[in-house]
Amino acid sequence: MTTAPPPIIRDATDADLPAIFDIYHEQVATGSATFDTTPRTPEQQRAWMDAHRSPNRPVIVATDSAGAVLGWASVNQWSDRRAYDRTGEISIYIRAGMRGMGIGRLLMRQLIDRATAAGLCVLLARVTEGNPASLNLHLGHGFVTVGIMHRVGEKFGRIYDVRLLELHIDGWSPAVQS
Numbered sequence: 001m002t003t004a005p006p007p008i009i010r011d012a013t014d015a016d017l018p019a020i021f022d023i024y025h026e027q028v029a030t031g032s033a034t035f036d037t038t039p040r041t042p043e044q045q046r047a048w049m050d051a052h053r054s055p056n057r058p059v060i061v062a063t064d065s066a067g068a069v070l071g072w073a074s075v076n077q078w079s080d081r082r083a084y085d086r087t088g089e090i091s092i093y094i095r096a097g098m099r100g101m102g103i104g105r106l107l108m109r110q111l112i113d114r115a116t117a118a119g120l121c122v123l124l125a126r127v128t129e130g131n132p133a134s135l136n137l138h139l140g141h142g143f144v145t146v147g148i149m150h151r152v153g154e155k156f157g158r159i160y161d162v163r164l165l166e167l168h169i170d171g172w173s174p175a176v177q178s
């Protein structure tokens, strides 16, 4: 029996946009991981990529050895108020059928490393309740729960709570602070 080689992790390029949004739109249409309810237009997809051209807003992809995109992850702007520039919010999506194989873990590790190298201090994540894979992925990389925002989202006729998590990547911790 041969085992598949590990995925390759690299920076995303404009050529990856169709694959990135193919993966994302599956969750737009069928999942609760994103509260987007309509697919992004090609113009919106390009604008999204344009907003990720600086080192502190990385987009990375995992590909197989043939170059097919299996998943992606990004650091997004948390707020357009400049004092929040030390903080980013992460997104991570693996292609349906390729989940639970360790690809999310690979992308998360690399994303944290890139965000740290770019000088970001805090990563935030919003995880919809009822998504144990995402919650375990974040907790397994040191994210801690800030709190639960109750009943903030409604999709497919169901109301959702959303958990806000934070990861300090600048060495700060409550013990250092006090």
Ligand SMILES: CC(C)(COP(=O)(O)OP(=O)(O)OC[C@H]1O[C@@H](n2cnc3c(N)ncnc32)[C@H](O)[C@@H]1OP(=O)(O)O)[C@@H](O)C(=O)NCCC(=O)NCCS
Pocket (backbone or CB within 6 Å): 027, 033, 034, 091, 092, 093, 094, 095, 098, 099, 100, 101, 102, 103, 104, 105, 106, 126, 127, 128, 131, 132, 133, 134, 136, 137, 140
């Ligand atoms: C959430 C997601 C990114 C995780 O990536 P993945 O490649 O499936 O996860 P991995 O195989 O790397 O596993 C990561 C961790 O989650 C855990 N996990 C994976 N699937 C799980 C499941 N179905 N139930 C519970 N835990 C699970 C694993 O045990 C692993 O933890 P460990 O390292 O302690 O063993 C992926 O499932 C996905 O894209 N889901 C749909 C979109 C989504 O929810 N995105 C996140 C938005 S916040």
